[in-house]
Amino acid sequence: MEIVEASLDPAKELREIAFQPFESARAMPKSVYTSQDFLDREISNIFAKEWFCAGRADGLPNVGDFFTLELAGQPITVIRDQDGKLRAMANVCRHRMSKLLEGSGNTKRIVCPYHGWTYNLDGTLRGAPAMTRNKVFDRKKMGLSQIRCEEWLGWVLISLNPDIESVAQKLGKIESMVGDFDMGNYEQAFFETFEWNTNWKVLAENFMESYHLPVCHAATIGGVSKVDEVECPEGFEAFNYHTLQKEEDFTLSVAHPDNTALQGERRYMTYLLAIYPSWLITLTPGYFWYLSLYPLAPGRVKIYFGGGMAKEFASSVESQKHFEELRVLLDEVNDEDKGCTERVYAGMLSNFPNPGPLSHLERPNYEFAQYISNKVPA
Ligand code: FES
Numbered sequence: 001m002e003i004v005e006a007s008l009d010p011a012k013e014l015r016e017i018a019f020q021p022f023e024s025a026r027a028m029p030k031s032v033y034t035s036q037d038f039l040d041r042e043i044s045n046i047f048a049k050e051w052f053c054a055g056r057a058d059g060l061p062n063v064g065d066f067f068t069l070e071l072a073g074q075p076i077t078v079i080r081d082q083d084g085k086l087r088a089m090a091n092v093c094r095h096r097m098s099k100l101l102e103g104s105g106n107t108k109r110i111v112c113p114y115h116g117w118t119y120n121l122d123g124t125l126r127g128a129p130a131m132t133r134n135k136v137f138d139r140k141k142m143g144l145s146q147i148r149c150e151e152w153l154g155w156v157l158i159s160l161n162p163d164i165e166s167v168a169q170k171l172g173k174i175e176s177m178v179g180d181f182d183m184g185n186y187e188q189a190f191f192e193t194f195e196w197n198t199n200w201k202v203l204a205e206n207f208m209e210s211y212h213l214p215v216c217h218a219a220t221i222g223g224v225s226k227v228d229e230v231e232c233p234e235g236f237e238a239f240n241y242h243t244l245q246k247e248e249d250f251t252l253s254v255a256h257p258d259n260t261a262l263q264g265e266r267r268y269m270t271y272l273l274a275i276y277p278s279w280l281i282t283l284t285p286g287y288f289w290y291l292s293l294y295p296l297a298p299g300r301v302k303i304y305f306g307g308g309m310a311k312e313f314a315s316s317v318e319s320q321k322h323f324e325e326l327r328v329l330l331d332e333v334n335d336e337d338k339g340c341t342e343r344v345y346a347g348m349l350s351n352f353p354n355p356g357p358l359s360h361l362e363r364p365n366y367e368f369a370q371y372i373s374n375k376v377p378a
């Protein structure tokens with residue numbers, strides 16, 4: 001039995017396989033998943049620089065609605081301010097740097113839990129007790145740091161990179177490709193977070209290929225998944241995708257009769273969009289669900305999971321019932337994916353040889369490996 005030596009530089013190992021012709025494609029070496037050093041480089045080169053999906057705008061519908069997250073080690077709050085605008089800001093007090101908000105909820109103002117400095121919803125400092133005798137204290141200069149935040153087709157994107165191009169520019173190709181789905185027209189019905197014991201890329205890659213559907217999901221959707229009808233076209237610099245056709249009787253997956261924008265076979269078509277680095281959307285004519293992934297450790301991923309229906313369906317009681325059933329199914333499918341992706345990570349911790357060749361159904365994984373290699377060069 002061949003036992004492989006602990007790797008050299010993971011970025012170098014990846015470089016060696018990532019740019020082979022597609023016919024010779026291989027999965028990424030295990031070191032790019034298990035190495036803390038490689039993850040540190042992903043965080044500084046990727047997560048600190050790219051757009052990160054922070055959910056749907058209608059998940060924070062009211063003034064004062066907020067949620068908190070960490071991106072590249074930075075505590076951030078996304079909040080709807082008093083003018084109704086969504087903002088992302090440092091979730092850190094300008095006094096002695098306490099974290100401010102926890103979890104999610106609604107608040108009239110942001111009050112520091114340490115000494116009570118109080119900020120407006122736009123981050124300006126409203127008041128600070130017992131600061132009148134300090135000569136260098138200037139309330140106007142003590143606002144919370146603002147972070148890039150954009151709304152695009154109903155999504156909320158944040159970035160720590162002040163110079164990043166706009167989401168609309170970066171993802172213009174998606175807009176032209178699935179413009180007839182009108183993503184802005186979907187309503188979020190659920191949003192939750194959880195953590196799994198796997199590498200973030202294992203989960204992203206699991207989403208990118210439907211090769212695993214018949215086996216990993218044999219107990220749920222495996223039987224109705226027609227892998228031979230999966231199309232994996234070449235992707236783009238910012239994302240890859242593949243498509244599936246759904247059956248007429250899969251109610252919410254097929255366009256509503258009132259939907260006249262989707263024509264012909266597009267009324268049955270599901271897009272699986274994998275937007276780099278870690279934003280994954282299943283978009284069907286009637287419903288959508290998505291994952292946004294953030295690495296907590298090489299073997300631990302935080303998952304933001306949400307979904308909902310297209311407006312034409314969202315208003316019908318019957319569709320709501322279907323969606324509830326679908327939600328139960330999605331949870332079961334997720335459990336299966338959890339098992340599959342955690343088993344993959346457990347296998348990657350072994351000393352046995354590196355992962356093997358990829359199927360033609362894993363073209364997105366091949367392209368993702370190139371994206372990672374370009375961002376974390378040897
Ligand atoms: S650290 Fe926030 S008020 Fe002191």
Ligand SMILES: [Fe+2]
Pocket residue numbers: 206212213216217333337
């Ligand atoms: Fe799956």
